[in-house]
Amino acid sequence: MPKGMKDYYPEEKAVREKMYATFKARAKAYGFQEVEMPVMETVENLTAKSGPDKKEQIFLLEKRSNEQLGLRFDLTIPMTRLFVAKQKELPKPVKWFCVDKNWRYEAPQKGRLREFYQFGVEVFGSESPRVDAEVINLVIDCMQAFGLTEKEVIMKVNSRKLLEGLLASYVSPKQMVDVIRAIDRAAGEDQETLKKELKGIGIENDEVVKLAQIKGSMQEVASQIANCDITEEGKEELEKLKQACALLPKAWVEVDLGLARGLDYYTGIVFEAFDRAGELRALAGGGRYDALTSLLGGEDTPATGFGFGILPFSIYLEEKGLVPKTGFVIEYFVAPVDEAVVPEAFRITEKLRKKFNVEVDLAGRKLSKQFEYAASIGAKKVIVVGSRDLEKGLVTVRDLAKGKEEQVKVEDLG
Template identity: 45%
Template structure:
């Protein structure tokens, strides 16, 4: 057999593709990849069928595309997460600052909790849906750990540790990340920011009204109005009192079905209730209850006050509504509202955009038994959380997301022979300003281009004359106007 060496010219792009095939382990070397491709073409040619050549070519191209796609996947962000580039993070931080300022006006104080807790703590009073969404950490010791899915449970643990020494009511808030393993969708991520508020120590309706008022004011501080969002309000005790014809042992199961009423068709809703062995009269009663939603004063008039439990719950609800005087346009009483967490004991509420393009953008309620569950003294509590991802989407849709340009106050350009003096000026200016200068050993013209590209507000050029005469020219990059100052006057 005669062996002959053949030279083949390849483009840079083709060479990169070959390297990808080698790096992925498909071929041991670039030369072997080329040889294999040539063999395929020759075999196809020898058959005399042009289709075989095209097929072979497509097979190689398909294989290359697969390899490249796999390589790209390795470096993409994890599904259900979000990146914040500098401008986006600055806008987010401005939004968070507004939320912090509003919370502090209500005398709420900011706390911080660990990202992970024991699974025992996280699952102690969570519904089955929430338990399935907890990110669990690989077990490395006897402790089983998971990432927090909200802040109510970690805050309750913190409260118990210092319960006796804390003046009541305790008013805390937190803005941080939480995690839930659920299907990512618009406004719903697996890693997300949440604003959470907890008011611990008061069982009075005034406390529930206070947290709802603050939640509304938080949304208003971001520019939203009653035309943009509203609050669905209910009381679990009221709902349970209206289910008096349901056996006690089935109440929680019924509540779980009611919690899904808007996700189910009328038949699906009825079928799920039938699976709980309820009769037609009981099912009809539940269906009628879920239809009670609207203006609070009108819905309360429709509630039959046959039991003491219902009278007590309606009285409590009325006091909360009275405490929301001035916020009536935001409130809808909705007796189908349950909320998923099992720890809620009374008032529950959720926030929705008026067009309901998103799932709830926030929600909360009363959880009077949670502190005791975590080995604390019995202590009433209420609070809420705001989902900041869907809220920011709503703000963008309404044109309310703050717009920021991260522009340095000064760009100091300099010639190499006066670098020392230029950096001294940069140091001085940075005491009161955001200042950028050359870090790339760029020529003077390139420094000017860079100053324009980062939209510097003002430009200072340092050369031999500026150092010698101790005078500095400052150019306003918006107007083009130049002013002159003494070196020691610049600050």
């Protein structure tokens, strides 16, 4: 198997499908509709504004003619392209979601593979902070749907424009993108790590480090930056952040000025969900990207969304003992006694499958071996089909858990 990929056996796949169903149900409860896109995009679209790190992570396909294609590394760019194609005719806001695979050429580690699933949500057509609150609340709702609370998970929020407005007194416009990337790389680390990252791009300013370390409730952060120099755009963004936070459950949320998000297309409020112990990478993350539609050939349109990392989230659920139960069971195993009754065994199986999950012996085993196999796959009951019983219109049904058996009319099965 290629490095950084993963196989999913039936038990694992069933758990994954259960998780996908939960994500989809919660998204639909918020009025989101499901979409699907090709796994490939043009490299031009993928690199529209993704930063140098992401460009190096794209799985490129062999170039044919003048086309250069790559595997998508997230769902935001494909969904934005999908929106742009019908931008003028769609009623706004547009609320879409998708659960699908992505690929990134990066070093595999705990919670990170080169091929991975994401639950992606996007909203196009509203610049209101209500939309930011809506998608953040959906992330929190999903956490709760799997049994998690604010004691286990924290939602960190910030605004790129607010951060840039505070940094403007210390950082030139040309340096701003590099500083934001440095802050993102050092997220969650100590001051020395951030100092080292900033020094690497020629910035040695303790005030920048101090700003990136500010965190707390919205009220606490607003108080700490009240006397800081800030641009007018930064002030406006602070008010938007306050409006969004007012619509979020306070126990879940922390404003963290050191949260920047690595993708360059983010333009406003950004957010990430973490386990409070800080043992895993972000479980989910996203933000506002109001300029991306124009970069992909559309008209300027406000937009926001998130990606939910299903692999790190499933690892976290496993650690917490909250992996969803699949509920898959084989209700009946049909066991023909000999070849003569196989046609009738198949007819009984076909009838029962209209209502139940049913297996029938496909290997020509002896009856004792059929019982062993039925027990190994967790079948609830075994239906023994024999010639003598069939002459009376009967079969024998044994409950494997209780060890009891009874004779039942074939016509009464199911």
